[in-house]
Amino acid sequence: MSGFGRERILVVEDDQYIADLLKQILEKEGYVARTASNGAEGLFMASSNSFDLIVLDVMLPELDGFSVCSALRDKGINVPVLMLTVKDSVDDKVEGLSRGADDYLTKPFSIEELLARVKALLRRFKGYKSVLKVADLELDPVSRRVRRAGVEIELSPKEFDILELLVRSMGKVIGERAILKEVWGLDCTKSNILKVYMHHLRQKVDRGFDKKLIRTVRGVGYMIDVS
Amino acid sequence: MSLRRKIALWYVSTLVVLFLVFSLSLCLLLKKTEERSLELELFAKAEELEDALEQAPADAWPGILKDFPVQVAQIYEVSADEIKVLLSKPQGYPPLGLKEAERWAKRGIKGEYLLLSESLDGEVYDVVFMKLSEETPVKIVAVASSLEGVTKTVRHLVLIVLMVMPLLVVLAFLTSNILVKVSLTPVRRVIETAKAISVEDLSKRIPEVETKDEIGELVRTFNSMMEKLEESVNAIKRFSSDAAHELKTPLTALKSHLEFLLRENRCSDCEMELRQVLARVDRLIHIVNSLLVLAKLDSMDVRNLKNRVALDVVVLEVFERFQQQAQKRAIKLLIDRVDPVEVIGDAVLLSQAISNIVDNAVKFTPSGGEVRISLVKDGDKARLSISDTGVGMSQEELGKIFSYLYRGDPSRSERVPGIGLGLTIAKRIFELHDASVKVESDPGRGTSFHITFITQD
Ligand SMILES: Nc1ncnc2c1ncn2[C@@H]1O[C@H](COP(=O)(O)OP(=O)(O)O)[C@@H](O)[C@H]1O
Ligand SMILES: [Mg+2]
Numbered sequence: 001m002s003g004f005g006r007e008r009i010l011v012v013e014d015d016q017y018i019a020d021l022l023k024q025i026l027e028k029e030g031y032v033a034r035t036a037s038n039g040a041e042g043l044f045m046a047s048s049n050s051f052d053l054i055v056l057d058v059m060l061p062e063l064d065g066f067s068v069c070s071a072l073r074d075k076g077i078n079v080p081v082l083m084l085t086v087k088d089s090v091d092d093k094v095e096g097l098s099r100g101a102d103d104y105l106t107k108p109f110s111i112e113e114l115l116a117r118v119k120a121l122l123r124r125f126k127g128y129k130s131v132l133k134v135a136d137l138e139l140d141p142v143s144r145r146v147r148r149a150g151v152e153i154e155l156s157p158k159e160f161d162i163l164e165l166l167v168r169s170m171g172k173v174i175g176e177r178a179i180l181k182e183v184w185g186l187d188c189t190k191s192n193i194l195k196v197y198m199h200h201l202r203q204k205v206d207r208g209f210d211k212k213l214i215r216t217v218r219g220v221g222y223m224i225d226v227s
Numbered sequence: 228m229s230l231r232r233k234i235a236l237w238y239v240s241t242l243v244v245l246f247l248v249f250s251l252s253l254c255l256l257l258k259k260t261e262e263r264s265l266e267l268e269l270f271a272k273a274e275e276l277e278d279a280l281e282q283a284p285a286d287a288w289p290g291i292l293k294d295f296p297v298q299v300a301q302i303y304e305v306s307a308d309e310i311k312v313l314l315s316k317p318q319g320y321p322p323l324g325l326k327e328a329e330r331w332a333k334r335g336i337k338g339e340y341l342l343l344s345e346s347l348d349g350e351v352y353d354v355v356f357m358k359l360s361e362e363t364p365v366k367i368v369a370v371a372s373s374l375e376g377v378t379k380t381v382r383h384l385v386l387i388v389l390m391v392m393p394l395l396v397v398l399a400f401l402t403s404n405i406l407v408k409v410s411l412t413p414v415r416r417v418i419e420t421a422k423a424i425s426v427e428d429l430s431k432r433i434p435e436v437e438t439k440d441e442i443g444e445l446v447r448t449f450n451s452m453m454e455k456l457e458e459s460v461n462a463i464k465r466f467s468s469d470a471a472h473e474l475k476t477p478l479t480a481l482k483s484h485l486e487f488l489l490r491e492n493r494c495s496d497c498e499m500e501l502r503q504v505l506a507r508v509d510r511l512i513h514i515v516n517s518l519l520v521l522a523k524l525d526s527m528d529v530r531n532l533k534n535r536v537a538l539d540v541v542v543l544e545v546f547e548r549f550q551q552q553a554q555k556r557a558i559k560l561l562i563d564r565v566d567p568v569e570v571i572g573d574a575v576l577l578s579q580a581i582s583n584i585v586d587n588a589v590k591f592t593p594s595g596g597e598v599r600i601s602l603v604k605d606g607d608k609a610r611l612s613i614s615d616t617g618v619g620m621s622q623e624e625l626g627k628i629f630s631y632l633y634r635g636d637p638s639r640s641e642r643v644p645g646i647g648l649g650l651t652i653a654k655r656i657f658e659l660h661d662a663s664v665k666v667e668s669d670p671g672r673g674t675s676f677h678i679t680f681i682t683q684d
């Protein structure tokens with residue numbers, strides 16, 4: 001099978017066993033995978049080839065993962081980066097995020113989790129990459145950040161998905177079931193989960209603003225009000 | 228009492244005692260020399276008077292006596308059976324020490340003196356007797372002088388001492404305070420540095436002092452002790468961070484490989500065994516993670532927990548993460564209400580602590596049950612509640628669940644994964660965040676954990 005049309009992933013990992021395993025796992029999943037065993041090699045490969053995603057270990061000989069990441073960003077290579085780390089302290093997370101990583105996974109992880117993250121990252125970067133705007137609300141699907149009137153709003157992953165869904169179809173009412181299916185993959189649920197989420201989302205997005213962006217259409221669903 | 232006070236007190240009291248001893252000796256010495264010089268003076272006077280009287284006829288004696296510059300002078304005549312006063316200055320003055328004079332007159336020879344101290348009308352006199360002639364009746368001349376002058380001088384001195392005393396105490400106190408303060412400054416510095424030292428920051432040292440005294444030595448000893456402590460703590464820290472890496476890398480390989488084999492259905496006849504091995508590996512990972520978190524919490528400095536954390540988002544993320552697990556066990560994981568709440572702390576640690584509670588709720592609730600989460604803001608407090616309809620706990624068990632490695636009912640523990648560190652870790656993390664934990668439970672009906680946070684606005 002040729003690599004044509006398949007997504008290319010670079011795995012930068014110094015542990016040979018894990019690197020080979022990840023390569024196998026990713027290839028079985030239908031990706032093209034290459035490995036690099038240290039930071040310098042990883043940086044070189046990432047700059048000279050085009051990859052759709054880089055899986056980057058933090059603890060690497062010679063050049064650590066953070067440095068590789070910021071070097072890539074400095075060169076203007078905006079390929080999505082999934083960081084693998086053994087430490088799970090915030091410091092690591094903050095450091096990585098400020099160096100331009102897009103997501104995190106702490107070792108040891110389950111491969112299901114790894115594949116889910118890989119898939120989500122690839123989708124995020126392939127899809128509509130441009131920043132979405134409604135009134136003074138900005139939503140960046142790549143970095144998954146939201147701002148209103150220039151102030152950053154922190155949202156949970158599901159909340160972001162709901163908001164993105166609503167913003168992408170702004171002006172149209174989205175039914176409760178459609179949201180549940182799209183965001184949670186649930187067909188039907190008796191729980192009040194969506195109500196709680198919408199309530200919370202509204203508090204985070206609309207509280208303190210005259211213009212309320214999220215509107216409830218009783219008995220039907222929700223919409224972003226642009227009128 | 229502080230060391231400074233103690234030293235000052237010792238200093239002042241020692242000074243006062245020394246001063247008193249010195250003054251007392253001075254007074255005594257003064258008294259002795261004054262008396263001695265008075266006596267010598269009296270002797271000289273007596274001799275002079277004797278010479279004058281000897282060379283003059285007896286009828287000129289009253290004149291000589293009268294003009295002689297002495298306080299008291301008397302002439303006695305001692306016969307075989309009596310002694311009488313021949314002449315006296317001042318006139319009619321009572322005789323001084325007649326008895327002794329009489330006794331002495333009978334034994335003594337010319338040219339000898341007798342010195343007596345006589346008390347007359349409450350006043351003390353020194354008296355010197357001297358023989359005028361040997362022929363009978365023996366004549367004796369007595370010269371006396373009051374000791375009042377000496378007493379007065381001594382009294383003056385005592386008065387001065389008493390007056391100087393309070394002044395001395397005050398002065399001593401002031402100087403000692405200053406002295407002690409100056410000499411204890413390095414000790415203060417030792418104390419302040421010691422206070423500023425924590426496991427997180429062992430790099431602080433006390434500025435070295437040049438002196439060769441005990442304080443200089445104390446500072447040097449303290450610094451060298453800190454040096455050793457810092458080295459060993461760094462070694463431990465390096466070890467636990469290395470250990471994290473060394474343990475987690477092979478575990479990652481093992482877990483991924485097992486999952487890969489299962490996923491690919493590589494060996495259908497040993498799938499059961501592989502799943503069992505994977506469960507063991509997961510348990511091992513759980514143990515390693517828990518121990519590393521505990522080690523980290525032990526060396527954690529509360530002062531480093533200063534990020535603003537959107538607690539509501541942390542709660543929602545935990546809620547989202549447990550969705551799958553709950554679904555697998557056919558448990559309804561519900562969220563009732565989440566108010567936007569900000570707290571100060573560490574988002575990863577808080578997420579870990581909340582996960583541990585939710586994990587228990589899901590684990591200890593049978594299929595068909597419910598787990599409810601809510602975060603309610605109330606003034607400057609926020610209450611996070613996690614309630615389940617699970618197996619519950621007895622009052623007795625409730626007292627033990629937060630202790631290290633405690634796990635409930637052993638027959639159940641076999642089936643339910645865990646190692647008994649979840650709540651230990653959760654509690655420590657909540658304590659680091661000044662959050663209080665309350666548990667209510669009803670055996671067979673369910674359990675509720677209520678965690679109260681102080682919010683940041
Ligand atoms: N929600 C709950 N319902 C019933 N029992 C609980 C619950 N939470 C904790 N426990 C009891 O407390 C014990 C200690 O919990 P934990 O420290 O999390 O250890 P582990 O989960 O590894 O057993 C559990 O073994 C269980 O007996
Ligand atoms: Mg537990």
